[in-house]
Amino acid sequence: MQQALAAASQRSAAQSPTAARQQQAAQPQTSPAPANKPKGATNYTVNTHYLYGSSDSTFFDTLLPIMIGFVVFFFVFLISGIALLRERTTGTLNRLLATPVKRGEIISGYLAGYGIFALIQTLLIVGFSIYAFKIQILGSIWNMLLINILLAFVALAMGLFISTFAQSEFQMVQFIPVVVIPQIFFSGIIPIDQMANWLQPVARIMPLYYGASAMSNVIEKGFTFMDILPKLGILIGFAALFLIFNIMSMRRYRQV
Secondary structure (H helix, E strand, O other): OHHHHHHHHHHHHHHHHHHHHHHHHHOOOOOOOOOOOOOOOOOOOOOOOOOOOOOOOOHHHHHHHHHHHHHHHHHHHHHHHHHHHHHHHOOHHHHHHOOOOOHHHHHHHHHHHHHHHHHHHHHHHHHHHHHHHOOOOOOOHHHHHHHHHHHHHHHHHHHHHHHHHOOOHHHHHHOHHHHOHHHHHOOOOOOHHHOOOOOHHHHOOOHHHHHHHHHHHHHHHOOOHHHHHHHHHHHHHHHHHHHHHHHHHHHHOOOO
């Protein structure tokens, strides 16, 4: 009997380490919590919201409104300047000035005649840009057309005025790097507030700065007519100023 009890105790002692290991394996293993994570921490997620444009917007979407205004301004300036220069070199302007017709009437006639072609050209450029490049216009298309028409008339009046200082078509083309090309650098392609302090006031005397800025605000930000009205007023002021300069410059050509 004593021998049977001793054998049973030895078997239980031999099985106890295995049972202990099995019991430990059966218990779930819990990893310790990170020491640097506070208890009750909140997980945050970042949601991106675009105030203007979308995730598909590119730099081309920002550049296109500026380029539309520049193309309208450039071609109207060039055509109107060369056209009046042609009138002067062929003697047509001198014959007109020899009549009782007033200088203001002559300039108004040129503006009305070339203005029709400038209007047609503006409509073609704007229409092509909208349907060919598929730009998204957040504002009104009529405001966009109005801005370009005013830019065209400013370029028309400026081209007529600059042409009075040129003696040939080649000299008229030479005015482009002086009068037109600098305006594109102050039109918003390069942010004005990132320029040197002495350069920033120069942008305020460029008509294309106000036209391109109004175009970008209408197309990209959905500005209304009242929002762009101050810049439209400045463009009208530029057109009136160059109109006065044109009338004054005609005085040098009247011979009777």
